[in-house]
Amino acid sequence: MSEYTKPLPYPTIESEPFWEGCKRRELLLPQCRQCRGYWFPPGSTCPHCWSTEWDWTKASGRGRIHSFGVYHRAYHPGFEGEIPYVFAVIQLDEGPRMVSNVVNESPDKLECDQPVEVVFEDVTEDVTLYKFMPAA
Amino acid sequence: MSNLLGKYAIAGVGHSKLGKVPEMGPIGMFAVAARNAIADAGLTKADVDGLITRGPDDVYCHHQRVGEALGLNVTYSTSTDNGGASQVLGVAMACMAIDAGLCNTAVVGFGRDTWSRTHRTEAARKRVNIGIQNQGEFGPEFGWFGAPSNYAVSARRHMKLYGTTKEQLGHIAVAFREHASRNPNAFFQKPLTIEEYLGARMIVDPLCLYDCSIYIDGAAAVVVTSAERAKDLKNPPAYIMGFGFGNRLSGWFEESNMLTTGAKEAGEAAYRMAGIGPDDVDTAQLYDCFTQMVLLQLEDYGFCGKGEGGPFAASGALRLGGRLPTNTSGGQLSEGHTEGMLQIVEGVRQVRHEHGPDRQVKDAEIALVSGHGGNTACQSAMILARDAS
Ligand SMILES: [Zn+2]
DSSP states (O other): OOOOOSOOOOOOTTTHHHHHHHHTTOOEEEEETTTOOBOSSOOSSOTTTOOOOEEEEEOOOEEEEEEEEEEOSOSSGGGTTTOSEEEEEEEETTSOEEEEEBOSSOGGGOOTTOEEEEEEEEOSSSOEEEEEEEOO | OOOOTTTEEEEEEEEOOOBOOTTSOHHHHHHHHHHHHHHHHTOOGGGOOEEEEEOOTTSTTHHHHHHHHHTOOOSEEEEOOSGGGHHHHHHHHHHHHHHTTSOSEEEEEEEEEHHHHHHSSHHHHHHHHHHHHTSOSSSGGGTOOSHHHHHHHHHHHHHHHHOOOHHHHHHHHHHHHHHHTTOTTOSOOSOOOHHHHHHSOEEEETEEGGGBOOBOEEEEEEEEEEHHHHTTSSSOOEEEEEEEEEEOTTOTTSTTTTTSOTHHHHHHHHHHHHTOOGGGOSEEEOOOSBHHHHHHHHHHTTSSOTTOHHHHHHTTTTSTTSSSOBOTTOHHHHTOBSTTHHHHHHHHHHHTTOSOTTTOOTTOOEEEEEEEETTTTEEEEEEEESSOO
């Protein structure tokens, strides 16, 4: 495997378990014990009801493309060989939205609200990224 | 708090050299802009007892650096942190500080060496990009790099829901460039055709080169004082009739925030304070980091309905002579990006009737000026008027 040249995530104390979950092929979301709401990105307080009692819950990994764009310019040398590439705001079935890539599909075939499902990609020995592809 | 309608005014405006100014830093340019604004008001250094500033994010206690450069001691000073919404906010803060008796005459301004930082050399350009992007998570690792992405997803979703077209967005860029062709300070003055717009290279599809604002070096500043005092100064005052804010801090991706922004709340508050509505506005100077943001604000400030921004822009409404001449300096898309500070300056010049006939909005009585930023969450709006009643 050649050296990975794209930016890697810099986890915080609050997001580390999320990234550990990715390594195990689990998309984890914080879920509130009080109001049962989910949120993303991770944080120590439920943004819905402000409870600090919550658990990491495995999400379905299913969602829809809320919207997306196609980069035609590499703002980082690691992406120079990738353009054009698709980034998207994914609306998860559980409610939260997250930024990711949509892979395994040509950009001009994609549409807003199209169903997608998560795929995991081990980009280095320590880091696994979550991405999405059109749902089967 | 008492109603501030018409109690305060912008008494002077100024800016530094704009565009490529490699010989000056951001604080130096700010000092020049402040000096010019104070002179434009017919005031002197001794009259200034308030200072509200914003500059590059990496300058700690920015107002202190500016005050130091100007050799200024004041009673009230601070730097603001709402991104491009800061500049209108700064003017409002000045009014509130004066109203509270904390100062009498405040300079509000912005200055940044954005062109030099990013374009002086190819190495500088790469360094800036990577410096920002190698931090953090939930973005850079997916190749999500900052502002263009936010407005690209907004535009795509708007297109999906309302049938907005690329060409309609193009009419915003074309109209502002047409205005810039009448502004000798504008970075790009060569008119742009809709064909050139549609043929331009994509940056982040659906946004192309001409959907993006222009990095420039530059600073601008205004002088805020009481309407009473402003009446007797060198230039006609631009009365501050209202202001308002909307900060959708939950985030751009949350709820419908990428389609209906805090400009809705900001506008409603500003109109309420001023006792007017969108139909009373003669010219708008809107925060145009990207064409898409103009489109959203046309809707959110009530100039057209939600989803109608595209046809409204394509109707020619934004051009000088149109229904709502907008960004009559060329805006950040063509004059250059100073985080909205030059929009305030242009709003003042329009209600003062300062321009020649080619750029002056005929009989302009009321201008709406907006700010937007802080990573998409913050909106600010202000109503300026030629008369205080
Ligand atoms: Zn909760």
